[in-house]
Structures are given as C-alpha cells and as structure tokens.
Amino acid sequence: MKSTGIVRKLDELGRITLPIEIRRNFDIKEKDALEIYVDNEQIILKKYQPADIFTGNMDDLIDYYGKKVSKQSIVEMAKIAGLNVD
Structure with a gap:
C-alpha cells in the first residue's frame, strides 16, 4: 500500500x-x-462500479428489478432452464 x-x-x-x-x-x-x-x-x-450480481462481471449489464445482470449470465441461466438460445 x-x-x-x-x-x-x-x-x-x-x-x-x-x-x-x-x-x-x-x-x-x-x-x-x-x-x-x-x-x-x-x-x-x-x-463503486455496478457488476453482475452472479459473477461480478461488469460487461454488458442489464438492470433487472434494480439488480445488475450480465447478458452472459442471462444466456447461461436460459440454457439451464432448457431454453434454446444461441
């Protein structure tokens, strides 16, 4: 320091x-x-810099009910949910 x-x-x-x-x-x-x-x-x-609540990633953030979520996390969650996303 x-x-x-x-x-x-x-x-x-x-x-x-x-x-x-x-x-x-x-x-x-x-x-x-x-x-x-x-x-x-x-x-x-x-x-302070907002980050994805799941991964801490700060790229491509979307505000969802006051929380920041990255597009990458959304795609991964959609795949886990069985949705076909590419």
Whole structure:
C-alpha cells in the first residue's frame, strides 16, 4: 500500500474530505458512490462500479428489478432452464 502523507481529521459528523489530487487520480466526481471495505484494521474506499450480481462481471449489464445482470449470465441461466438460445 502506498502512503500519500495526507492526514485528515473527522468532523463532528464523522466525515472526511478526500483531497482533490486523490479525486482526480481516481476520477471521483461529486455525487459518485464509493464502496467501503474493512480488511483487518484497514478501511478501504473504492469507487463503486455496478457488476453482475452472479459473477461480478461488469460487461454488458442489464438492470433487472434494480439488480445488475450480465447478458452472459442471462444466456447461461436460459440454457439451464432448457431454453434454446444461441
């Protein structure tokens, strides 16, 4: 892990501000969603990117009742269901 040397304090509501340099490097814009992960004693922020709920694939996504599903997963499920798809 690479240290940036940047230290920020939490405000009274538990918020921090990400420095503009980091936001630019990771193409994080106002209103972008970030995922929060915990690994032992580390808090990790990652720019959220929707992915297939079954495989994690991020290509050819379709929104189905608020969930992301890839076309590949849909074809595989159709085959499992006995439908003839090519």
